[in-house]
Amino acid sequence: MLIIGIAGGTGSGKTTVVRKIIEKLPQGEVAVLPQDSYYRDNADMPLEERQEINFDHPRSVEFELLVEHIKKLKNGEAIDQPIYSYLTCLRSEETIKVEPKEVVIIEGILALTQPELRDLMDLKIFVDCDADDRLNRVIKRDIVERGRSVNKVLDRYEKTVKPMHLQFIEPSKRYADIIVPQGGNNVVAINILTHFIEKNLIVKL
Numbered sequence: 210m211l212i213i214g215i216a217g218g219t220g221s222g223k224t225t226v227v228r229k230i231i232e233k234l235p236q237g238e239v240a241v242l243p244q245d246s247y248y249r250d251n252a253d254m255p256l257e258e259r260q261e262i263n264f265d266h267p268r269s270v271e272f273e274l275l276v277e278h279i280k281k282l283k284n285g286e287a288i289d290q291p292i293y294s295y296l297t298c299l300r301s302e303e304t305i306k307v308e309p310k311e312v313v314i315i316e317g318i319l320a321l322t323q324p325e326l327r328d329l330m331d332l333k334i335f336v337d338c339d340a341d342d343r344l345n346r347v348i349k350r351d352i353v354e355r356g357r358s359v360n361k362v363l364d365r366y367e368k369t370v371k372p373m374h375l376q377f378i379e380p381s382k383r384y385a386d387i388i389v390p391q392g393g394n395n396v397v398a399i400n401i402l403t404h405f406i407e408k409n410l411i412v413k414l
């Protein structure tokens with residue numbers, strides 16, 4: 210099993226890079242563990258309070274469960290991956306059964322900040338993108354997909370997203386084996402990564 214970590218700021222293009230890598234690999238070879246699925250369940254808090262949580266701080270994510278799940282997959286066991294909603298800021302009662310695959314991708318803003326998680330990764334990638342481009346994309350995306358207003362997105366960006374990016378995410382770039390500028394648009398980087406993964410699969414089979 211090849212375990213790949215893909216980190217980078219919000220809106221940097223992590224999900225797009227993952228999608229483009231998967232498209233190029235044989236079907237059914239890849240399992241994706243999005244860090245966002247592991248946001249802690251704060252069902253005991255009212256919605257207004259949940260919406261004020263600092264979701265860009267490592268303590269907001271149940272990394273213990275993510276690490277446990279990766280270890281299980283490595284051990285050949287299936288996992289029940291949580292489902293998280295950005296609209297309600299809650300975990301669903303349902304889960305997704307994820308079977309062990311030849312390639313496991315862990316994708317998320319804080320994926321390279323945790324030593325125990327990094328130690329499980331065979332390849333660490335940081336998707337790099339200018340802050341103004343990321344903010345531009347996040348405004349558009351959060352209005353359409355996450356039920357936010359422009360003011361709400363800008364307010365969160367100033368209060369938590371930007372400071373946490375500078376404190377935790379940007380410094381985690383030093384742990385990356387490969388830094389990918391221009392995210393999903395970087396055809397050369399996507400091809401290099403895909404070839405690396407394919408080569409490792411052939412060696413392991």
Ligand SMILES: Nc1ncnc2c1ncn2[C@@H]1O[C@H](COP(=O)(O)OP(=O)(O)O)[C@@H](O)[C@H]1O
Nearest residue numbers: 218219220221222223224225346350392393394
């Ligand atoms: N190179 C790009 N140019 C313009 N928009 C992009 C680009 N890459 C991603 N996007 C868009 O920006 C948003 C965030 O991209 P995404 O890949 O989900 O980033 P992340 O997973 O890092 O938050 C999505 O709506 C996506 O379609």
Ligand SMILES: O=c1ccn([C@@H]2O[C@H](COP(=O)(O)O)[C@@H](O)[C@H]2O)c(=O)[nH]1
Nearest residue numbers: 218219220245264265294295298318370
């Ligand atoms: O309920 C939530 C939980 C998280 N967020 C924000 O999402 C981004 C990380 O997701 P990406 O897909 O990598 O952009 C992070 O900045 C959190 O603040 C949210 O808006 N609502």
